[in-house]
Amino acid sequence: MTSTTRTDVWLPLPVDSVSGLPESLDYHFWDGGDEFPADPARCAFYVVPYMKGPQASVRPIPEMRAVQVVQTLSAGTDHIEPALAGLPAGVRLCNAKGVHEASTAELTLALILASLRGVPGFVRGQDEEEWRSGFYPALADKSVLIVGYGSIGSAIEDRLAPFECARIARVARTPRTTARGPVHALDQLPALLPQADVVILSTPLNPSTRGLVDAAFLAAMPDGALLVNVARGPVVDTKALLVELESGRLRAALDVTDPEPLPSGHPLWHAPHVLISPHVGGSTSAFLPRAERLIAAQLTRFAAGEPVHNVVHTTG
Structure with missing residues (x-):
């Protein structure tokens, strides 16, 4: 079989670094650079850098008229989905379920513990050679609300389990029952928020969650509560959050912001009681081996004519 009859795959990782790739496919390495590695019109399986x-990620998509699968290496796909609108029906968009859960859940717990226990203040105290002793809030005996109970939300609860929380409540777009307890619908938030000492956002960004955390949402949280966002920045109304932070009523720990990256001079940088990390929930040493396993598994299914996993959207 000549290369002209084989199926093109675009990978953002060097081909020889990914073990287990099917030999029946033709691979082209592209990590978002200016020059395309091959004709986008021939690409059948596109793994997004x-x-x-987002601009680099979507740049070749309008020319990919033969693409069948677009595979992201991120949990969220909101930056890719709009670019698929002009493609033929049947293109499958897949997310990176299984890649980011552990790392994102780790960071979520780190942000909660650092914020509650005053770690940022300790670091500033160390810089100033100040001994900032005293009593600080614990995670133990707190009530926690997880908003967005997919694989990442579930992984977060896995790691909350040893911390002796008083109560963990779960909210998702689709209500259901799990082994741990009920998952409530989004419309139950007004009843759940006043009971939550810690509110964790791990929901995808879509029309139902954009701006979900608005002034009314924040006002329903009790005094002193902590908002943790490891989802997407636009899930939160930044101006409404700033009002609550500057009043001293609420605290926040944010791995994502709106706008992002947060520009120099933005008031969120220096708002009281806020801890900011630069969207590093998934970018850890755990990423690459999991991403490589996902790519190899998906391409093995694709080459064999089997259904790919993690489909979150199909065009048409």
Whole structure:
């Protein structure tokens, strides 16, 4: 079989670094650079470059008229889905379920513990050679609300389990029952928020969640509560959050912001009681081996004519 009859795959990782790839496919390495590695019109399986920005990620898509699968290496696909609108029906968009759960859940717990226990203040105290002793809030005996109970939300609860929380409540778009307890619908938030000492956002960004955390949502949280966002920045109304932070009523720990990256001079940088990390929930040493396993598994299914996993959207 000549290369002209084989199926083109675009990978953002060097081909020889990914073990287990089917030999029946033709691979082209592209990590978002200016030059395309091959004709986009021949690409059948496109693995989107990771952390290269939405403009680079979507740039070849309008020319990919033969593409069948678009595979992201991110949990969220909101930056890719709009670019698929002009493609033929039947193109499957897949997310990176299984890649980011552990790392994102780790960071979520780190942000909660650092914020509650005053770690940012300790670091500033160390810089100033100040001994900032005293009593600080614990995670133990707190009531926690997880908003967005997919695989990442479930992984977060896995790691909350040893911390002796008083109560963990779960909210998702679709209510259901799990082994741990009920998952409530989004419309139950007004009743659940006043009971939550810690509110964790791990929901995808879509029309139902954009701006979900608005002034009314924040006002329903009790005094002193902590908002943790490891989802997407636009899930939160930044101006409404700033009002609550500057009043001293609420605290926040944010791995994502709106706008993002947060520009120099933005008031969120220096708002009281806020801890900010630069969207590093998934970018850890755990990413690459999991991403490589996902790519190899998906392409093995694709080459064999089997259904790919993690489909979150199909065009048409």
